[in-house]
Amino acid sequence: MTYSSLKESEVRNSFKSSGSVAGKRDKWIKSTSLVLLAALGPSVVSGIRLEHLIIYPLALGFILWRWDRKVIPNASFIVKFILLYGIIWSIFSTSQFYPLEKILSSLDNSLLVVATLVAAEGLVRYRENWKAFAILIIFCGFMSILEVVNINSPVFNFFLGASAKDPMSVWQLSATMGRYNGIFFQPIEAGVAYSCFLVYWVSLLKFKRINPIYMSIILLFIFAGGLLSVSKVFIYSAIPILLYTFIFLANxxxxxxxxxxALFISIILVNLSNIWDGLDYFLRLFSFKNVSIVDLLSAGRYGSDSSIQSDLQDIISNYPMTGYGLKGIDAADSFFLYALAQGGWPLLVLHSTLLAIVIFNGIKQILFGNHFPMLLAFVAFAGALGGPVFFLNRSSTIFWLLWVIFNYMSRNRNSRLRVGVENDITSKV
Structure with missing residues (x-):
């Protein structure tokens, strides 16, 4: 048996299930959709979200009882090591006393990623519940539409807490510009989430036989949420992802x-000119007059008079090896500035290595016929220009969950390949 004889049906089976298969009654309990449900869940109390109450206990449980190293890609061990080492460095870089809430929030940004990886690796062995994913994706898009219709709906208090009421919150300020984020706190978070949803949609397209009507509905809600947020991450990620799908993956x-x-969405956009006040901002993203590509992609974040430049100068001049420690900065509009602010040059090197691992792992997986880690890596690179893409509340949990799922597809397929080759050699002997 050779590599070429591994049919797409085998990959499809590895996408559906492996190892233990959950029964009908525990499809949510024994499914990675539980992690997605936690990520999209409500705020419980100030600073505590549903994902804290589900993902941390899940991760602890799998570490203590059922953590199977066989399902974990080697890249994941390196990612966890970098994250944990980065946490330790940030702690030792903190030289002043800061409010406990700020310190816990900074620690949570990295610890939750580690916990998400462990929880997802524990659940990924069970049957994938794509219907649950589809329902939650449609729900997110619906909430963005609801925000346009009734921004004062009490349901947003349930998911966003104080941010739904505070007129100075990013969520409220974005809405005044016609940028509607639904249950996500800020446009970049929404953009990363919907870009990840789009990659997942493409994976369903490739490995599942789903009614085209259902697939169309899911895609329309993904675009509803992504476009209403007017997130550059989504807009500049969606176009290449769909072109790649159109050329290489679609029949x-x-x-x-x-x-x-595409025609339907174009017609909708044309007819929204007198309704959607974010349309002008959306169209500006496609205007390249008197602006460089870098300024357009980063919204001018890296210009000479930007806040990023002043923060960089202060850190490099006064705190080059430690940054501000766990205090960080309130508005980290760059993946690289976020690292530099929390741990100086050493943490910047660590986080840059983390991004490089995600990118090179995606390129490597293409060799095994798995395109989706690469598409996620593209989302990560686009998001890194606008913020700490790996540490963004709900969307980072979605990103790492899908990263585990897609890498597990390759690991399962590679194990099939090795077994097949060994059997082939044995039969010839």
Whole structure:
């Protein structure tokens, strides 16, 4: 048995299930959709979200009882090591006393990623519940539409806590510009989340046989949420992802569906000119007059008069090896500035290495016929220009969850390949 003889049906089976298979009654309990549900869940009390109450206990449980090293890709061990080492460095870089809430929030940003990886690796062995994913994706898009219709709906208090009421919160300020984020706190968070949803949609397209009508509905809600947020991450990620899908991954029927949906969305956008006050901001993203590509992609964050430049100068001049420690900065508009602010040059090197691992792992997986880690890596690179893409509340949990799922597909397929080759050699002997 050779590599070429591994049929797509085998990859499809590895995407559906491996190892233990959950029964009908525990599809949510024994499914990675539980992690997604936690990520999209409500705020319980100030600073505590549903993902804290589900993901941390899940991770602890798998570490103590059922953590199976066989399902964990080697890259994941390196990622966890970098994150944990970065946490330790940030702690020792903190030289002043800061409010406990700020310190815990900074620690949580990295610890939750480690916990998400462990929890997802524990659940990924069970049957994938794509219907649960689809329901939650549609729910997110619906909440963005609801924000347009009734921004004062009490349901947003349930998911966003104080941010839904505070007129100076990023969520409220974004809405005044016509940028509607739904249950996500800020546009970049929404953009990363919907970009990840789009990659997941493409994976369903490739490895599941789902009614085209259902697939079209899911895609429309993904675009509703992504476009209403007017997130540059989503807009500049969605176009290349769909083009890549159109050229390399889709059959003729799917290509027709993508063309029809693109036309439908274009018609909707044209007719929103007098309704959606964020349309002008959206169209500006496609204007390249008198602006460089870097300024356009980063919204001018890296210009000479930007806040990033002043923060960089202060850190490099006064705190080059430690940054501000766990205090960090309130508005980290760059993945690299976020690292530099929390741990100086050493943490910047660590986080840059983390991004490089995600990118090179994605390139490596293409060799095994798995395109999706690479598509996620593209989202990560685009998001890194606008914020700490790996540490963004709900969207980072979604990113790392899908990263585990897609890498597990490759690991399962590679194990099938090794077994097949060994059997082939044995039969010849």
């Amino acid at each position: 003729n029927k799917i290509r027709l569906i993508l063309i029809a949906i």
